Amino acid sequence: MSVRKIALAALVAGIGLAGLVPGASAAQSYSVKTTLDGRTVKDPTVPVGSQRVADKYPAGSQVSLVCQDTGPSYGGSTVWDLTSDGYWIPGAYVETGGVAQPRCVLPKSFPAKADLNGRVHKGDAATAPGAVADKYLAGAPVPVVCQATAGGTIWDYTTDALWVPDQYVANAYVPGIPRCDTDGESPSNTGEHGRNTGPAGPTTGTSAEKIARVIAAAKSMVGKGYDYAWGGGGKGGPSYGIHHYPDNDPSQGDDYNRFGFDCSGLTLYAFWKGAGVDLGYWTGEQYNAGTRVPVSQMKAGDLIFWGDGDDSESTTHVALYLGGNQLLESAPPRDGKSVHIRSLYGQSSWMNHVIRVFP
Structure with missing residues (x-):
């Protein structure tokens, strides 16, 4: 089942959750404390994509609220x-x-304006595979x-897990009914985000020469004012991160920015950049990108990993060993000095081996 279908199923299952204040009233506008994403589900962890629009409501802007409901705690409150x-x-x-909004009540029912077939997918023809003929009769x-x-x-998703064309139902987006997905939306930040691409560096030379070029490439990023950004950077150098609030706290800012x-x-x-070697996009892949060497035999150019034993799936951090008990890493704090050189630390949390890419 797709992520979108799972989310829609959860939405249907969640109908009837206890709200806050019964009744309905006109939408009212309030100020946003910090830049907020718009979600189609009450889930702090859903990623940016089909269920979440990044930076939908900028800090200090006015947002129009229709109703409230309860959901997973976020920012110290279960109110959404x-x-x-x-x-x-x-x-x-x-x-x-402190002004409470009316309780969100779902589903909302509207009389069918004509006999309607229920569709499995939005946009389907009335006779598409899986369609239910005359599921909703006129009236x-x-x-x-x-x-x-x-x-x-506009298409409407029903409690029967079927889609119908809205022109024969409400014929408009209705206040108090959430969006099913983010189709038609786009993030406000249009810079390059996440892993990027770039030209490979030279693959020639001895292992020592390759290691020297790798270390030089890493050192070239120090002192440039770069922040630690979750999902940021790649083969092409620095980039904007993907959506992530440090400690799941929006007040700390969004790595997307x-x-x-x-x-x-x-x-x-x-x-x-230094040797034309593709390590893989995340720490788990990178732990399997070379030869596992005992920590006691570590030398410049090896990769140090934090995690549990030799389980690549447990890796949480990686740094480049420079020799002389120094490493180079990108790590918090997010202060423009996140790419830095420092002394070795946290040895008790290291994986059992370092990874040597060049024998």
Whole structure:
């Protein structure tokens, strides 16, 4: 089952959750404390993509709220606000002045304007495979859970896990009904995010020469003002990170707006630029990118990993050993000095081996 289908199924299953204040009222506008993403589900961990729009509501902007509901705790509160755009945002980061909003009530029912077939996918033809003929007869209630766009038109998702064209139901996006997905939206930050690409460095030379070039490539990123950015950096050098709040706290800012590297993005760049070697995009891949060598035999150019034993799936951090008890890494704090050289540390949390790419 796709992530989108799982999310829609969860949405249907969650109908009827206890809210806050019953009733309905007109949407009211409030100030946003910090830049917030818009979500189609009340889930702090859902990634940016089909269920989450990055930076939908900038800090200090006004957001129009329709209703509230409860959900997973975020920012110290279980309150979630539904905006007039149809996206959920965590209530802890909206300046409502303590004013409670009406409770969100789903599904919302509308009389069918004609006999409608239920479709398996939005945008499907009435007779597409899996369609249910005459599922909603003219005048019968159509219980709508969420709404989405397909082919430039609005579609409604029902409690029966079927889609119907909205032109025969509400004929508009309805305040108080969340979006099913983010189709038709795009992040406000249009810079390059996540792993990027770039030309490979030379593959010639001895192991010692390759190691020297790798270390030089890594050192060239020190002192450039780069931040630690989750998912940032790659074969092409620094980039903006992917969506991530440090410690799951929006008040600490979003790595989506930070420019630099995460730990494995930096090592990926150094080995690609210095020697044309693709280590892989994350620490687990990189732990399997060379020969495992006992820590006691570590030498310059080896990769140090933090994690559990030799389980590559447990890796949490990687750094490049420079020799002389020094390492180079990208690591918090996010202060423009995240790419730095420092003395060895945290040996008790290292993996059992270091990784040697060049024998």
